Amino acid sequence: MKLNYKVAIVGASGYSGEELVGLLLGHPHAELVAVTSRQYAGQTVAQIFPRFAGHPKAKVLRFTEPDAAALAKQAKVVFLALPHGVAAEFAVPLLKSGSVVIDLSADFRLKSAEVYKEFYAHDHPAPALLAKSVYGLPEVHRARLKKASLIASPGCYPTSILLPTIPLLKAGLIKPNSIIADSLSGVSGAGRKAEIDYLFCECNESVRPYGVPKHRHLSEIEEQLSLASGEKVTIQFTPHLIPVNRGILTTLYLAPEKHFSNATGAAALGEQIAACYQAAYADEPFVRVLEGKALPDTKNVTGTNVVEIAWRLDPRTGRLIVMSAEDNIVKGASGQAVQSMNIRCGFPETAGLV
Amino acid sequence: MKLNYKVAIVGASGYSGEELVGLLLGHPHAELVAVTSRQYAGQTVAQIFPRFAGHPKAKVLRFTEPDAAALAKQAKVVFLALPHGVAAEFAVPLLKSGSVVIDLSADFRLKSAEVYKEFYAHDHPAPALLAKSVYGLPEVHRARLKKASLIASPGCYPTSILLPTIPLLKAGLIKPNSIIADSLSGVSGAGRKAEIDYLFCECNESVRPYGVPKHRHLSEIEEQLSLASGEKVTIQFTPHLIPVNRGILTTLYLAPEKHFSNATGAAALGEQIAACYQAAYADEPFVRVLEGKALPDTKNVTGTNVVEIAWRLDPRTGRLIVMSAEDNIVKGASGQAVQSMNIRCGFPETAGLV
């Protein structure tokens, strides 16, 4: 195994960037050689993120101004933790220089520049790269990630919705256009931005929906679901902001292809669903399908790269309810990006993530 | 107007009971003459609830052991803030003695003792009273509340679900069996009970579904929806626990009777929905249908008796999304019970509630 791949992070000052710094400082096979931030240039990682001050490298590694050419020379793998639009601009020169780029923004998650424009309200800055990028959901695209030079790490909500639904869609167990996803996210999902809406007093003792009915993440969710089901899928998605730092809880309302209206019918269908999840996830290190009476709880997954999934059939309504919990910053962002790096670089997939 | 009706609270030690104490101490036309609690018998209201210590009566009013006969003599209106099953036992003698009983438990919310048993897992303690009780949702049953001797104050989740949906059902705008209700509740909804699950460290930085797929509140929700629509309604309902003290946010996914798939269709249907809510709630003091871009936020309603409602049509899916926010302890419990008292006693409906 190749040890000590040199890696860099562009835009390391937000919540995902900070988490990446922590994960990569502790990674057994990656060496963090550069972190950039216009805001913090010149200061050490230990000064900006006291939590990591105990790590020897944190005291010497200094934030620099972002410079794609310099980064390409320093690092084999470059993580982009930048706003959409900006990320693509950095990706272009890095890819030309031969770096592997793992982008945490939305810039390379879609195949269509038109859909991108519809949801992000500006022209795509590098449409030629869209065909090249691989959607960094390892449980679905592992094979292609092994050779990807441009990895588009999924959004936090999409991860919590796609992992529970894709196996069911692939197995033909649910009606593709029946999907309703109701999601609850911690405030870190909004990023480390100085906006009134995300002040402590505006979020604490508050819960509220937002982005109804057309949140940007719909674009990548629907593209991936369409890919899985083989037909164009349109879903309902409502995100809510809840007063926790981290965690996404998604509740999915699904219509099974097979009608059932009593316990017997539910039991029969239940066996198929259990088998479907078993086949999909029994060997996945970061997906935990709960058994018995257990239901997902974000506190069981925060700080980890795990998605918890549980499901219930309701014979009263004939619906399938699937619930998932994840850490929006880990499996929903930086942890999953590291998981993709592990796959791409030939490291053990769980390296630095357990 | 009749001033100074004497009122009492049985079981005043929980969160709803405490809120009732506060509302009734400050009520311009009610005189709180008795509060009972086995646990606190002998102590003053000021000692147990320091928040009310500034009220002159709080220093002299002492908790007593519950005694229906004594209460019936003392008070014209008796509020029961007791667990289901226990409440019914108190109601029987109080009603015989001529008191008006406003019960905050689930004991008198249903018309059918069988459905009660199905959802509450024990025989109904006083089935003969079920026909007599009036469901205390003033916006729906105001006329009957004026003469009710037994008022069954609605549950917190049901209030947040029924107020947004009943007008739409009555107007025939939505398909009755399409209703999916996804609700998020503050921890006070679990009551002041010493259970590990509701400890600070078990709830803080956590969000989790529970009672999936058959929560008890389904019984009263479906009975009321069936009443409104004229046919038997079965709905999907998923409650979640979120780390706030107070507040319920409900997101409803509804299928309109009228198909629409573009902005024009949405605009036409939107006019009907707006008119429907306008007709139902324009004059209601405690229902606020939001306009423009505003969406419900529990922090705008906690501590008040108001329900906020907003709705959106999604031309992509053809669905109607309706969202509501309320304080589970006020409009979802004690405030609504006082609102019913105001109606029953001929006080201004907003007395003591603004």
Added chain:
Amino acid sequence: MKLNYKVAIVGASGYSGEELVGLLLGHPHAELVAVTSRQYAGQTVAQIFPRFAGHPKAKVLRFTEPDAAALAKQAKVVFLALPHGVAAEFAVPLLKSGSVVIDLSADFRLKSAEVYKEFYAHDHPAPALLAKSVYGLPEVHRARLKKASLIASPGCYPTSILLPTIPLLKAGLIKPNSIIADSLSGVSGAGRKAEIDYLFCECNESVRPYGVPKHRHLSEIEEQLSLASGEKVTIQFTPHLIPVNRGILTTLYLAPEKHFSNATGAAALGEQIAACYQAAYADEPFVRVLEGKALPDTKNVTGTNVVEIAWRLDPRTGRLIVMSAEDNIVKGASGQAVQSMNIRCGFPETAGLV
């Protein structure tokens, strides 16, 4: 009693301003005729503060650009909820026009323009007014407030420190220079400002000291303590930020003038302390000295204008520990300002505050 004094608020968009809006909308003897905010000019109170939307006036009262001349014509009493430095500029023309000014900033709390400059780092904008202002702590300066034209409403920390200590100092029970005040404040104390430090994720699951060792509020605390004791007092004060919306809890470490080192000595001194507080606060509507085993808890006072105080003598160390709890936005800001208005205008002191 004069009803319907017309009142205005300049700078009504922050937390104190919002609280003032709520208190004055509900006040039985004041009529809120103007609210200003550059940011929200043109919008109604109901739009900006949905919580108050149920009040009829909230739907018609619109924020305006601040204009001292116009305000002076409209309102008899003008509240200034502005940053220090800016407040003084508005006070000058308003006072000239004969308005009563109640300023919630620090601009008129000190008698010395030099001390102001030492602590606020700029020249005082209107030093001539300092002699004229009355420090709006009703329990201490009630008599002078009755005739004040310029009232400097105290800071949140100072209120929580002065009320527990001034009676002890006046009675000669404690050594003036022994005072150590350790205070914990909710995040609303930082104001509704878009700064990274006050984001939800930066405050939740965090507690931190700040402004050590020379916080600005020391200036007014020490001036008031010096006034009470008759000698120049210097104290130790450490504020901390804790993850609650509202509330200040202050723990005071004091050296009694009288030495004691056992239970007997403590009992004797305890009688004097109890008598001192009894004399000072038995008739005060907004100060609650706790008895028995009770200790202050912010949750008992948030949303009220009450300060809770408890004290303990420690025979092991010979120290007196006094603890206080208040709502930083109510008794620590807007509630206290309304209390001063009530006194100044001849209303019942508790009007609109219970």
Added chain:
Amino acid sequence: MKLNYKVAIVGASGYSGEELVGLLLGHPHAELVAVTSRQYAGQTVAQIFPRFAGHPKAKVLRFTEPDAAALAKQAKVVFLALPHGVAAEFAVPLLKSGSVVIDLSADFRLKSAEVYKEFYAHDHPAPALLAKSVYGLPEVHRARLKKASLIASPGCYPTSILLPTIPLLKAGLIKPNSIIADSLSGVSGAGRKAEIDYLFCECNESVRPYGVPKHRHLSEIEEQLSLASGEKVTIQFTPHLIPVNRGILTTLYLAPEKHFSNATGAAALGEQIAACYQAAYADEPFVRVLEGKALPDTKNVTGTNVVEIAWRLDPRTGRLIVMSAEDNIVKGASGQAVQSMNIRCGFPETAGLV
């Protein structure tokens, strides 16, 4: 280095026990072979603590009834995470059987059975062992921990108070009897106990002092301070409960031996203090003395075994203010216990803790 010491935890169901399970499952040199809990006997670690379900051992390791004889055979090191009083009973047979016992309760922290009885209100269950135990504060007692068979792991508050003060006392820089410690603790400090006081709704939006003025932890704090200073030390200590899951923030008010009253004096004394801390902690992996303007914040240390310390001299009062932050469950309990195990067993001191 000896790998795979077998270790066990008695009483693994509380917050400290759960943290120990996590730390020991991930420890490179310890093998967790037994966990006991009357309540959970028969269930797997993965079932009770879903957070650890990803660890292969968590699925097979089952809680057992506590049985000292069996444990002594299984494990070389036994951690006791039991209530005081109960812990001592288990320690006796384990020590006889040759196990190393690391006790997280208060049972072996004091040298005097009389002081124990004064503070814990019952006779010590095994007074003969008191002389044998070593107080498990590695930064102070490292040498003796290397050979200890009975390690009394310190309390959470004591750790946050002793680490900042002991070097100053040893260097003669502060007056021993001047110490005032004002501490703020997260709710996990109260343990996973089903009590009303620690319910979410009783703690959220609340801050309160408790145990004033004689908290139990005073006994071990004063014993350790007396040991460090060579004279009997009595201190003031006030704990407060704040709404965070984890973290203790302590603010210490100290009187330097050397008088100073201006910046020059402060600078001179400051050099001595800086040198004192530098000598004590420059090489300590888990103590971080902050530089520049940084002040401790619990969010920088939660989830780690680190204590952050900062200090300020106040020329206005002549006092030294020292502040510390730690995770009460890690450095204040389980992490420190593992640190002691590492020392005792000859593992690298940071093993399993970074």
